[in-house]
Amino acid sequence: MAIISVKNLIKTYGNGEVETKVLRGLNLEINSGEFVAIMGKSGAGKSTLLYQISLLDRPTDGQVIVDGVDILALDEDERTDFRLKHLGYIFQDYALVPELNAIENVIIPLLMEGISEDEAKKRGTESLKELGLDGKANNRPNQLSGGEQQRVSIARAIVQNPQILFADEPTANLDSMSSAAVIESLKRLHEKGQTIVMVTHEEEYTVDCDKVIYLIDGQVAEERIKQKPLK
Amino acid sequence: MFRKFKKFQTSLVVGTLLAKRQITRGNFWINLLIIGIMTLTFLSLVVISGILVGLLEGSFQANRERYSGDVFISTLADESSIQSTGMIQSTLESLPIVQDFTVRYKSGATIEANYRERRDFSALPNSVGVNIVGIDPEREESVTGLSESLVEGQMLESDESGYILLGSTFIRRYSNFSDLFEPLDEVYPGDRVKVSVTGKGLTFSSDLSGDSTASSNTQEFIVKGIVKSKVDEVSLAAFVTESDYRRLTGDTSLNAQEIAIKKADGYEDQYVKQVLVSYGFSNLAKIQTAAEAIPKFLDDIKQTFSILGTAIGGIGLVVSAITIFIVIYINALTRRKFIGILKGIGISGTAIEIAYVLQSVFYVLIGSLIGALIVYGLLVPVIAANPIDFPFSDGILVADPLPTFNRFLILFFVTVIAGYLPARLIVKKNTLDSILQR
Ligand SMILES: Nc1ncnc2c1ncn2[C@@H]1O[C@H](COP(=O)(O)OP(=O)(O)OP(=O)(O)O)[C@@H](O)[C@H]1O
Ligand SMILES: [Mg+2]
Numbered sequence A: 001m002a003i004i005s006v007k008n009l010i011k012t013y014g015n016g017e018v019e020t021k022v023l024r025g026l027n028l029e030i031n032s033g034e035f036v037a038i039m040g041k042s043g044a045g046k047s048t049l050l051y052q053i054s055l056l057d058r059p060t061d062g063q064v065i066v067d068g069v070d071i072l073a074l075d076e077d078e079r080t081d082f083r084l085k086h087l088g089y090i091f092q093d094y095a096l097v098p099e100l101n102a103i104e105n106v107i108i109p110l111l112m113e114g115i116s117e118d119e120a121k122k123r124g125t126e127s128l129k130e131l132g133l134d135g136k137a138n139n140r141p142n143q144l145s146g147g148e149q150q151r152v153s154i155a156r157a158i159v160q161n162p163q164i165l166f167a168d169e170p171t172a173n174l175d176s177m178s179s180a181a182v183i184e185s186l187k188r189l190h191e192k193g194q195t196i197v198m199v200t201h202e203e204e205y206t207v208d209c210d211k212v213i214y215l216i217d218g219q220v221a222e223e224r225i226k227q228k229p230l231k
Numbered sequence B: 001m002f003r004k005f006k007k008f009q010t011s012l013v014v015g016t017l018l019a020k021r022q023i024t025r026g027n028f029w030i031n032l033l034i035i036g037i038m039t040l041t042f043l044s045l046v047v048i049s050g051i052l053v054g055l056l057e058g059s060f061q062a063n064r065e066r067y068s069g070d071v072f073i074s075t076l077a078d079e080s081s082i083q084s085t086g087m088i089q090s091t092l093e094s095l096p097i098v099q100d101f102t103v104r105y106k107s108g109a110t111i112e113a114n115y116r117e118r119r120d121f122s123a124l125p126n127s128v129g130v131n132i133v134g135i136d137p138e139r140e141e142s143v144t145g146l147s148e149s150l151v152e153g154q155m156l157e158s159d160e161s162g163y164i165l166l167g168s169t170f171i172r173r174y175s176n177f178s179d180l181f182e183p184l185d186e187v188y189p190g191d192r193v194k195v196s197v198t199g200k201g202l203t204f205s206s207d208l209s210g211d212s213t214a215s216s217n218t219q220e221f222i223v224k225g226i227v228k229s230k231v232d233e234v235s236l237a238a239f240v241t242e243s244d245y246r247r248l249t250g251d252t253s254l255n256a257q258e259i260a261i262k263k264a265d266g267y268e269d270q271y272v273k274q275v276l277v278s279y280g281f282s283n284l285a286k287i288q289t290a291a292e293a294i295p296k297f298l299d300d301i302k303q304t305f306s307i308l309g310t311a312i313g314g315i316g317l318v319v320s321a322i323t324i325f326i327v328i329y330i331n332a333l334t335r336r337k338f339i340g341i342l343k344g345i346g347i348s349g350t351a352i353e354i355a356y357v358l359q360s361v362f363y364v365l366i367g368s369l370i371g372a373l374i375v376y377g378l379l380v381p382v383i384a385a386n387p388i389d390f391p392f393s394d395g396i397l398v399a400d401p402l403p404t405f406n407r408f409l410i411l412f413f414v415t416v417i418a419g420y421l422p423a424r425l426i427v428k429k430n431t432l433d434s435i436l437q438r
Helices: A046-053 A076-086 A102-112 A117-130 A146-158 A176-191 B002-025 B028-068 B085-094 B137-144 B242-249 B269-278 B296-334 B336-344 B349-385 B401-427 B431-436
Strands: A002-013 A020-031 A035-040 A061-066 A087-090 A164-168 A195-199 A211-216 A219-225 B071-074 B098-113 B127-135 B150-153 B163-167 B192-197 B217-227 B237-241 B258-263 B286-289 B388-390 B393-395
Touching: A002 A046, A020 A046, A020 A195, A020 A211, A020 A219, A035 A046, A035 A176, A046 A061, A046 A164, A046 A195, A076 A087, A087 A146, A102 A117, A102 A146, A102 B002, A117 A146, A146 A164, A146 A176, A164 A176, A176 A195, B002 B349, B028 B137, B028 B296, B028 B349, B028 B388, B028 B393, B028 B401, B071 B269, B085 B098, B085 B258, B098 B137, B098 B242, B127 B137, B127 B192, B127 B242, B137 B237, B137 B258, B163 B192, B192 B242, B217 B237, B217 B242, B237 B242, B258 B269, B269 B286, B296 B336, B296 B349, B296 B401, B336 B349, B336 B401, B336 B431, B349 B401
Parallel strands: A035 A195, A035 A211, A087 A164, A164 A195, B127 B237, B163 B217
Antiparallel strands: A002 A020, A002 A061, A211 A219, B071 B258, B071 B286, B098 B127, B098 B192, B098 B258, B150 B217, B163 B237, B192 B217, B388 B393
């Protein structure tokens, strides 16, 4: 079943004289449990697409259904609430809050959902542990390496078991060792059934993906669906 | 409804966490700067008007302590003396609400000094017009502590005769008003002065030399001391004992001109006054509390100063509100990316706004606390011990708790708004724009 369904998605930047049409009637479907990679040249519109389907931005036109909800019909507060309850984010630059330590960064969405601090801490500690960060819970972002920070941000993204995990070039700022660790983490999440949509430039990180979508000029140029190996 | 409340509750939890961490782990110098501004604003709100009011309050206090007492009895407008003074006196003696009182007899007089050295009789004599005040030295001392105003010599004693205390304003070396009148030249304790009365109540002349009009009397006194005070009634008077006063003026009436009353502890001035009025004394004399006995123009100046102080403090408040706004705005602006990310991962705008409001609350509480400690722990006692030397008073710092608390409340609300507005402005910005900092 399609957890994300995009029809005729149009995103235009600017108004009046200088109009940049970034997404030009884009269609795609992503099924629950899929690990999807979005690829394409710089400026092709990968990030723009991700922002539209992850409710961080509002499309100019078209239809986007996420988890059965027509997201264009939501108001600002509903969108924020939707992001909190259904979506997880991994940003290229980790995007941790500098004043909060690792565990606080991870549990803040849980607290926002009304989960008690004790319970949140328990779940946060588990998430950090899963990502190999036990012992770093009380470190602040500036006391962590880039790779560790990115894994904290993955912990934050998955702590509430979101329906979909979005990642925009999560390894772009990392060396190959750290990148491999991050991809490995995503792979393990995928194996547990997590839906993941990831923008990447690296072909090698797509080997485990179920689907690779190539964008050219704001349109899906090619969709490669991997054959699942028969067990 | 319930869901909204629940949402607000969780926003409060998250906002509190963010506020705590931003204060404890944020930039120490920015915290210090904002708290410093809050403290200074609190001080400017409380201290400027407090000192302006205190300049007058100091003079009111001195007037009460050195002259009028807590309740002041004086002559009715159309009388020259307090009627039935003796009856009032004996009533005062019997009242437990009166701790002590002092009775004063007053009339106009001329004092001449240096007459022995006067060679040129065509020149004007070295004399000044004064209020001669007859007192019981012990009672005056008990009510107004007259001897504390002595700058030279000694206090009068009731069993002595022929001595006088001179107000310092009449003596050149103390006088600030020597351009207004000619004060007495070199007069020191032990010197002799001639006192002439021409006043009311004078029925006969004991001056047998007859060198003057029939209604005047002149006697020689030895200067016993010189009294200096910022209360004009003290430094512009000449004190003699009551018996000398009678001898000098020939006043046989027992009716006095002033009675200054010191109330017993635990009573309000107004209550003591009401009791006296209930005895019908207000038909015999004018009865005023210390506050009522203050000259009206001084009270008007106090009101003006108070308004002026509030206006100056108000400008300070506006300036610091803008400063706080700018500091918090810039602070929030530099954190715009993180505000965007928080919103991006689903943290409500309310939670972020709460974080900034709580920070402002923290700043205003700490700043005001430090300010209050400075005011009550340092400035009030220090200025009370070392009053500001002002021509007509020893200025103190008046910081009554209630007005101070009201000013704190104003500061509180202004600061909270100055913290909320920038947060709101930045929270309202497009989430993605904030995250991407474009
Ligand atoms: N706010 C904006 N205003 C105008 N044009 C924009 C804006 N944001 C993006 N664009 C344009 O949209 C196009 C697609 O941008 P986008 O960030 O989606 O590319 P991308 O595929 O993610 O590239 P990269 O691999 O470099 O990240 C670019 O040409 C860019 O200039
Ligand atoms: Mg991009």
